[in-house]
Amino acid sequence: QQPVQxxxxxxxxxxxxxxxxxxxxxxxxxxxxxxxKHGEAPxxxxxxxxxxxQKGHEKISASFNEKKQQSSLYLTASQLSYSGTYFCGxxxxxxxxxxxGKGTMLLVSP
Amino acid sequence: xxxxxxxxxxxxxxxxxxxALRCDPISGHVSLFWYQQALGQGPEFLTYFQNEAQxxxxxxxxxxxxxxxxxxxxxxxxxxxTQQEDSAVYLCASSLYQSSGNTxxxxxxxxxxxx
Numbered sequence: 001q002q003p004v005q006x007x008x009x010x011x012x013x014x015x016x017x018x019x020x021x022x023x024x025x026x027x028x029x030x031x032x033x034x035x036x037k038h039g040e041a042p043x044x045x046x047x048x049x050x051x052x053x054q055k056g057h058e059k060i061s062a063s064f065n066e067k068k069q070q071s072s073l074y075l076t077a078s079q080l081s082y083s084g085t086y087f088c089g090x091x092x093x094x095x096x097x098x099x100x101g102k103g104t105m106l107l108v109s110p
Numbered sequence: 111x112x113x114x115x116x117x118x119x120x121x122x123x124x125x126x127x128x129x130a131l132r133c134d135p136i137s138g139h140v141s142l143f144w145y146q147q148a149l150g151q152g153p154e155f156l157t158y159f160q161n162e163a164q165x166x167x168x169x170x171x172x173x174x175x176x177x178x179x180x181x182x183x184x185x186x187x188x189x190x191x192t193q194q195e196d197s198a199v200y201l202c203a204s205s206l207y208q209s210s211g212n213t214x215x216x217x218x219x220x221x222x223x224x225x
Binding site: 002029030032034039040041042043044047049087089091097098099100101102103 | 113114143145150151152153154155158166201211212213214215216217218219
């Protein structure tokens with residue numbers, strides 16, 4: 001089942017904060033976050049593992065609520081380079097196959 | 111190599127033509143994935159390899175799609191008798207390990223347009 005991301009789109013001024021949410025109807029082993037710019041590869045940002053371990057980007061933080069099967073990505077003091085589409089990919093365990101949400105488009109303006 | 115490499119980057123095919131898309135994963139990576147990404151959508155899983163073994167092909171949309179990784183490194187996704195609905199970006203990704211919770215690295219994709 002595809003995870004649901006919200007909001008669909010966000011427009012920010014440089015320096016503002018944003019939160020992107022990802023929720024699943026299935027019990028998750030991990031949540032992976034990626035950012036993709038047009039015409040480029042999705043770039044890995046963060047993994048959140050069942051049990052609370054986090055691995056990822058120093059300027060971006062995230063949380064994983066295992067009971068609710070929800071994850072949130074926190075972008076603080078946004079920079080122009082943060083613009084792009086953010087995808088969460090969820091893993092139910094086994095061998096790392098990810099199911100991606102439809103994405104959240106983020107635009108940071110000067 | 112430094113990252114996942116895919117070729118060709120862009121391919122225009124006439125309807126009915128066969129195409130082959132190549133993926134060169136990060137050296138030493140055990141797991142290899144193919145995803146299809148339509149415009150404005152998230153990547154959708156097609157198939158997964160662990161070394162040379164294709165362990166999951168549940169996402170392949172029809173029997174016109176075929177993937178192989180004969181020596182456990184380079185992989186090829188083949189689409190036979192292409193249709194317009196096959197137009198999409200085909201993303202290849204690789205991961206060092208086979209277990210859950212490992213970072214998956216994506217290539218830039220092969221953009222296929224069927225006319």
